[in-house]
Amino acid sequence: MRRRDAVARHPALHFVVLGGLVFAASAWMPARVEHASGPPRTDEQILLDEALAIGLDRSDRLVRDRLAGLARLADAGAVEDAAALEREARRLGLAAHDVVVRRHLVQVMELALARGGPHHQPTDEELAAYLERHRERFLQPPRLRFSHVFFARDRAGIAALPAAQAALARLTAHPSDTTGIGDGFLGGTGASGSGPELVRAFGPAFVGHLGELPVGRWAGPIESAYGWHVVRLDERSPATLPSLAAVRGQLLQAMRADASAARLEQRLAELRRREREGRS
Secondary structure (H helix, E strand, O other): OOHHHHHHHHHHHHHHHHHHHHHHHHOOHHHHOOOOOOOOOHHHHHHHHHHHHHHHHHHHHHHHHHHHHHHHHHOOOOOHHHHHHHHHHOOOOOHHHHHHHHHHHHHHHHHHHOOOOOOOOOOOHHHHHHHOOOOOHHHEEEEEEEEEEEEEOOOOOHHHHHHHHHHHHHHHHHOOOOOOOOOOOOOEEEEEEEHHHHHHHHHHHHHHHHHHOOOOOEEEEEEEOOOOEEEEEEEEEOOOOOHHHHHHHHHHHHHHHHHHHHHHHHHHHHHHHHHHHHHO
């Protein structure tokens, strides 16, 4: 009894409790007072009530440790018995009023309500139908494939830009004759990728010009982060829907997430219905 009295008398613990009560007065207690005649309570308040009603706060280790920790912090170590500290925190109402505990209990309830039985394994037909319904989520972005002759900014001899301009004139007259032209480029003389991939490799200005080029004709010079390039756009591929095999794992994950969200909403709707009936 003396330990409990010492904890209860500690000024720091009084401050913690006061903070919890202020929070309750502004966000929790009015909802309880208005339960019978006021506006509907929020989903968070309903879920918290359910968690406390089923004793989740007493079985969840994080909650128990949090409550004991609050009391221990306030008590500055005068009481070492974790069970006694937890009991005192509960007596003071922290299980319902501490923000961290509230949020944790609500999140656990949401996970519990969203959880289903054994996972249904969708058929290929169901996966294909889902892919078609949500095609915008799985579309592969447009891709560009190009060849280029590179001229390094720090090259010896003729400066990069004049050398690239001379190369463009030669390639315009003889499109297939790239022998002995240009400097070595780490990625080779060809590249392909989506816009974001190419931006990471060559820079946004280069890719912006690249997207405007006609297919099959040498053009430029175009400046990149490395120097100047004479470029031939070889292929411009539109956005495509990937094959079922390529995105099977993503489809399964997305379908399960959607099913969990639907279960959560359905069960929340049932709790709201019970709430309304209790108010009538």
